Amino acid sequence: MTARLLSGTELAASVRADTTSRVAAAAAAGRVPRLTVVTATADEASAWYVRSIARAAKRTGIDCVVVDLGPQAAPSEIHERLAESSADPDVHGLMLQTPLPVGTSLAEAAQFIDPAKDVDGAAPASLGRLVAGLPAFAPATAAAVVALLDHHEVPLAGREVAIVGRSTVVGKPLAQLLLARDATVTLCHSRTRDLPAVTGRAEIVVAAVGRAGLLTSAHIRPGAVVVDVGTNPAEDGGLLGDVAPEVSEQAGALSPVPGGVGPVTTALLLRHAVEAAGW
């Protein structure tokens, strides 16, 4: 079997087109959506993502401001910067990149992001609202996984999903989004006793660990749908997913890296920004 490819490029393009027309409507009413991205890391993958957000924002007409505090930034500087942008009426969307400097906690820092501007769903209040079933921005990557599955018409209700990785940015919020869609969700992590046994039962497996090639064909039931969230820098400058290439022989469907979840993530983040501006 060769897996059907769950490409994200067409979906990303249609989300961007929708965002572009909403931005035009907002701008015509005198409100140019502004997205402020705060970063404090030298991480290459994160820097690539910030450049890609800025580039895509420019194409859709969103005013994107990148605030680079550098990898040595103190927690208090990060907190102050977020509080300042939260209070600034000209800023509609606000995002804090990860990873953060050692000593800065995402949960602590994200408390300083106004939930109304929290386009990457990082604030504890946003995550709480998500669990409670109240309207909130979900983290863009988690939202992108569900959007990609919907786009490719993969049913979710009643199905067994294994998520590998329990981060606050992807695994935990994704579990909530999938639960809200009536999937039966198992959240796996580094202390899961028998990972291949758990993932091997699932009809849908989502890999969100951040380790290249961690999931092999030993983890995947033949015909399963596999979504690869990993974007691990390769030595040749390219990008490697969390799923080993051999899995494409076994899975029924597989999202590619690059060209899968990544482009949808960026597109949804910008859509959240125009929504935060009120359009």
Ligand SMILES: Nc1nc(=O)c2c([nH]1)NC[C@@H]1CN(c3ccc(C(=O)N[C@@H](CCC(=O)O)C(=O)O)cc3)C=[N+]21
């Ligand atoms: N608070 C926070 N939220 C994030 O969502 C977040 C973050 N911090 N820090 C950094 C990582 C990284 N990340 C990527 C998103 C899209 C692509 C992407 O679109 N990649 C392209 C290709 C890139 C290439 O070819 O080099 C693709 O997959 O097709 C990559 C990486 C989001 N992150």
